[in-house]
Amino acid sequence: MWWSYQDVAEAKERIQREIARRVKRGERFEPLAVPAGKKSLCGTFWGQAWCRHLETYQQYESRLPRGRSYLRQGNVYNLEITPGNLAAVVAGSELYDTRVRIEPLKAPDWQHIVRKCEGQVSSMLDLLAGRLGDGVMRVLSDPEHGLFPQAREIRFDCSCPDFADMCKHVSAVLYGAGVLLDAKPELLFTLRGVDGSDLLAQAKEAAVTGMAQTGDELAGADLGAIFGIDLAELPVEPETAPAKLREKPSKPPSKRRKRAS
Ligand SMILES: [Zn+2]
Structure with a gap:
């Protein structure tokens, strides 16, 4: 016509x-x-x-x-x-x-993307603005294995x-x-x-694990040397503060990773 x-x-x-x-x-x-x-x-x-x-x-x-x-x-x-x-x-x-x-997006394909971006997405704002490193942006916009549909x-x-x-x-x-x-x-x-925040969770988990490790290292270190005191010479009473220094810092609960729906 x-x-x-x-x-x-x-x-x-x-x-x-x-x-x-x-x-x-x-x-x-x-x-x-x-x-x-x-x-x-x-x-x-x-x-x-x-x-x-x-x-x-x-x-x-x-x-x-x-x-x-x-x-x-x-x-x-x-x-x-x-x-x-x-x-x-x-x-x-x-x-x-x-x-x-x-x-x-199929769950295994999303998990694959999340793994490839592991620890590299520190800010959702930067991700949405396309301001993250080339590597991450390439993974997400990969014509065959990224977020775009076939x-x-x-x-x-x-x-x-x-x-x-x-x-x-x-x-x-x-x-x-x-x-x-x-x-x-x-x-x-x-x-x-x-859920785009799955990408972020990976970075947060890495940060939390890093913090926990630092805490563990501190607990295992010679606290007496660090604080310039001789712990062995302090009065030993179960409820006193110095005894508490020996306690291992508790780890923050690790964030449960959301399943891709
Ligand atoms: Zn039409």
Whole structure:
């Protein structure tokens, strides 16, 4: 079907009237804002890495560019990222309900990532800002073994007549997820059904173990020498403070590692 400029303008007006009608009825319609005038859709490590990853889906190569321009035109509304799901309303020649289902990251794959990042993620803020060392960021954004889904882990569904192959609405939603990750990178963990703080726990455990070791070393050291007193010559009374010095410092309870769900 060939669309004239006038057809497109009329369709847009019709859609806008439909949205206004639904908003009046109490429905939510929040357009996903895409930075205008910039060549790149996304400006952060996570958003850009997500979009780069999409472009490795060779089977959808021809479908992706149309989705990108659809998104730029402000046609994606109410985009939500929930565990295993992207959902939005996309304005085409009608309003379409578009959903992308993404399999959760398998527990052994997540454990593998957590092990590879062990002790290297000291701050969730730095992780989300993409400011950690190259090694960690490479592990997390590895095209095959990182956090991003493989094409085979994606199923999509759109109420348009063209959804059997990836339609431009699905593609717009996939790119839209990159834009959302720019603002809320933590949603990548939500989407893949894993707890990002597992990465942090590893660093905390390492720190706690380090502290405990220091405590053990102190307990085993010659306390008399350290404090410049002769412990053997102090009066021995069970409840006195010097006797307590001999006690091994108790270890802080180690944090239980959360299981990836
Ligand atoms: Zn569609």
